[in-house]
Amino acid sequence: MNQPLERLVEAFRSLPGVGFKTAQRFAYHILKLSSEEVKDFAESIISAKKLIKFCKECGNYTDKEICNVCSSRQAKIICVVAEPKDVEVMEKVKFFRGVYHVLNGTICPLENRGPNDLRIKELLARINKYCTEEVIVATNPDVEGDATAMYIARLLKPLGVKVTRIAQGVSMGTDLEYADEITLTRALESRTEL
């Protein structure tokens, strides 16, 4: 392989989940495009990095000072998520109409990530500023996500803020036979009256 091609394959290999074969396929695809198309492709990468910054309120990616969600909705209810991509997921649901707060990670002692590495201070400041009534913690239902939720709950409850967590139970369409025990336990614990 010639050197510029090798460099291109290496670049694509750095993307998450991309191995050598896939990177090679991407590279050959790029070489088949017109010069215009390739310039456009590279431009979209450069300009995304240049234009996108963090929203001063919620910490999500935006190309403005304050993102569209924060500038158009009230902060009476704040939904706390771990990563910017989680905002995307929650927004798709169209059920929640409050604002978000991106923590930029979860508490993970194994990877040396404590509460001070997350945007907790900023969350407190927002709650104070907007007299937020409820904080919904929508971190992933795993050990780290649960620990982070617990930490936030202990921190905020003394301030008189209602802290809730998205429910855990069996997913829609699941065959009970294939549900794991922890999920079933949580589904039983949080059973609702009909």
Place this chain on the structure above:
Amino acid sequence: MNQPLERLVEAFRSLPGVGFKTAQRFAYHILKLSSEEVKDFAESIISAKKLIKFCKECGNYTDKEICNVCSSRQAKIICVVAEPKDVEVMEKVKFFRGVYHVLNGTICPLENRGPNDLRIKELLARINKYCTEEVIVATNPDVEGDATAMYIARLLKPLGVKVTRIAQGVSMGTDLEYADEITLTRALESRTEL
């Protein structure tokens, strides 16, 4: 999603086999890189397209006039392949030490691709110029690959050039139970004496 991010996701979606979720993961990965790294990534795309051209001899991608293979080996035996990526695959084997000839496709009447769309004329010119003794056709073992091989054989045999095709049979490690009938038929037809 903001507009520069949307554009980036769309760019990644144009890559082969990449859906919305994967494109989004790539985009978020890019945003987490440093500005330097992003510039480097985009640069590798631009420079690959700018520097890589087709070898004047074999038609493979190269950053020189004549690729490394063509400039260092004799053209007594030419291995004909459909795409540049096939050269990469054959070279990995380290068994073949002749040169290659990239056709840029295969004969495919359904997609309106005939012999005139392939680099057949260039192949004839090379055979003449270098008094090539053997042409090994290494197109894929499918209908189009076989048709292309057949066409090349009929064209070259009258010129006194030996035309061969890579053998078809059961792959190493295959369980015969799972081999398809055509493969088994070919393996029987081409059986070798022990």
